[in-house]
Amino acid sequence: MIKTSTHDGITTIAFDRPETLNALTRELGEQALCALRDAAASGAKAVVLTGTGRAFSAGADLVGFSAVGAQGGEALAQSVGRDMREAMNPLSEAIADSPIPVISAVNGPCVGGGVGIALAADVAIAARSAYFLLPQVTQLGIVPDLGATWALPRKLGRARALGASLLGERIDAERAEAWGLIWKCVDDAALMDEAMAIARQLARSPSAAVRATRALIDAAPSATLHTQLEQERLCQVEFVGSAFFREAVARFVTVSSNLGR
Structure with missing residues (x-):
């Protein structure tokens, strides 16, 4: 579900479900949360959070939702609420409250709950081919989550936060940088080098x-x-x-x- 590596005091945590575009599940959230806590406990100075393959995260695993939904709408609602309370929301909070700096390196599509996770980091950068998308309202009839409704108005203001949330339009990386949604848009090939450079700089600060x-x-x-x-x-x-x-x-x-x- 995740891959971790540590080099020169910088821990990289990568969502590792490339066959699903790193769709979010309870197990992935739990593993990422443990990895984040382990990084701080082991003496890492900063964390880089990214995805393997073509995407940062495609958002919630709707295939998994479908399986639970076969048991009825109430069972699905209870399952989603429980997973958010016990795994996914704690992950967003742990990123935002981490005792060491967290840099999100958005390597591709960042969709749904993935947006909330990426924006919880101290510094977010994105590959030029990446984009941000909040399809919850328009396509699923639910609301943006995992902290997106907290981060978006603070970064974009009410007008753009509502537009992004209610219209479900793609925000490409260059526009995300221009709007102040992320710190920087970089060429795809330079993404991880830039993320590591930022991590090393933050690691040197008290x-x-x-x-x-x-x-x-x-x-x-x-x-x-x-x-x-x-x-x-x-x-x-x-x-x-x-x-x-x-x-x-x-x-x-x-x-x-x-x-x-």
């Missing part, structure tokens, strides 16, 4: 500062300016006393002194 910045950005839409300023102040009080900051200042002073000679 994890506490990364987590605090994530928390500040996430809190900002509902915070007052006064509250946000105070939270920033508290973070600075904590981090300015760190060895990392003192060493950075010392390097800056040395470089500045040399430039002045």
Whole structure:
């Protein structure tokens, strides 16, 4: 269901159901969640999340839904609700709350619940051939999920979030970058190299500062300016006393002194 590898402190977690375009199942969600937790526990400095084959994820495994649905609509509803509560929602939350940075490398179609998972990462990049698609409303009569309705308005604003959700149009990688849905669109062949470069850069930053910045950005839409300023102040009080900051200042002073000679 997933493949993992670790190199130079960077763990790569890849959805590995290429025959289904990495359609999401409870088992895949559970395995990815365990891999994410194991990466942090083992001392990895960052995680790259991607898919094998042609897709990041085609969204929910509708073939599996069909099998359960044969038992009746109520059985299917209970199964989906349980899998979301116990496996898939915890995966999105674990990505968003990870103690180490997570980079999603969207290598191909990113559909349905895959969108929520990809956007839960700290930084999302996409191959030029990739696209994002939310077919839940138009094609299935359900709602976007796995955190998509939380991430989309924060990244796109209400108008584009609703348009993407209600109209079910493909958003190609270049448009996703232009809209601010993702950080960067890159050539297909460069995707993993770029993802690893970002992961290494984030891995060099103090994890506490990364987590605090994530928390500040996430809190900002509902915070007052006064509250946000105070939270920033508290973070600075904590981090300015760190060895990392003192060493950075010392390097800056040395470089500045040399430039002045």
